[in-house]
Amino acid sequence: xxxxxxxxxxxxxxxxxxxxxxxxxxxxxxxxxxxxxxxxxxxxxxxxxxxxxxxxxxxxxxxxxxxxxxxxxxxxxxxxxxxxxxxxxxxxxxxxxxxxxxxxxxxxxxxxxxxxxxxxxxxxxxxxxxxxxxxxxxxxxxxxxxxxxxxxxx
Numbered sequence: 001x002x003x004x005x006x007x008x009x010x011x012x013x014x015x016x017x018x019x020x021x022x023x024x025x026x027x028x029x030x031x032x033x034x035x036x037x038x039x040x041x042x043x044x045x046x047x048x049x050x051x052x053x054x055x056x057x058x059x060x061x062x063x064x065x066x067x068x069x070x071x072x073x074x075x076x077x078x079x080x081x082x083x084x085x086x087x088x089x090x091x092x093x094x095x096x097x098x099x100x101x102x103x104x105x106x107x108x109x110x111x112x113x114x115x116x117x118x119x120x121x122x123x124x125x126x127x128x129x130x131x132x133x134x135x136x137x138x139x140x141x142x143x144x145x146x147x148x149x150x151x152x153x154x
Contacts, residue, residue, distance in 0.1 A: 004085035007121045008074065011067070018075045019043065022139065027080040033089070035081045035150045039097070040072035041142035050141040053134075054104030057143055063113030066096060069146040070114035074121065077150065089151040091118055091128040097145040100134040107132040114146045 005015060021027055021038070029036045042049040042065035049065040051057035057065070073094075077083050096111035098104075111132035119126040128148070138145050 004074075004088075004121050008071070011117060011120065013071050015075050015078060016044075016071065018072065018079045027076045030081060033152050033154045034092075035077065035083065035152055037073055037076045037081075037148050037150065039139075039145040039147040040069050040076060041139060042066065042069045042144040043072065043140075043142065044068050048140050049143050051143040052099050052101060053106070053110060053143065054101035059106050059109045062098060062110035062143060065143040066098075066110050066113030066146065067117045069096075069142075069144045070117045073114070073146050073148060074118070081152070083150075083152045085122065087153045088122055088125055089153055091122065091126050092149045092151055094118070094128050094130045094146060094148040096130065096132045097135050097138055097147075098132065099136070099138045099141075099143050102134075104134060107134050110144065114144070 018027060025038055027038050053062045096114050098107045098110045
């Protein structure tokens with residue numbers, strides 16, 4: 001059986017060490033078997049992916065940025081919550097924030113970058129409720145930010 005980390009590698013990613021919070025918050029909170037993951041921006045080894053959908057970025061670029069944010073989301077689950085990805089019972093909810101112009105209306109397509117990666121890595125346990133919303137700006141100029149709620153095995 002292929003592990004979630006092996007599936008992540010099939011996407012071309014290794015699980016990075018999570019980024020430290022840049023303000024007064026914690027990366028995760030947990031109550032019982034529910035884990036809340038703070039917003040994770042579109043950043044990778046080359047730094048923060050910045051841009052504005054509908055202006056300096058297209059949907060494909062935005063989807064790639066959302067994918068990076070989803071990798072960081074998974075990293076927080078493993079490294080900050082201490083949960084092996086095989087112990088995730090269900091991704092309950094994702095919220096995907098997209099830095100965009102007022103006229104941009106394809107937030108859902110950008111958010112698919114995050115959703116597709118999470119379902120690809122976790123299978124049916126990764127299927128989730130989701131909101132995709134446009135924002136005038138995100139922290140550090142990021143193009144995309146992903147936050148979510150997961151249920152884990154006790």
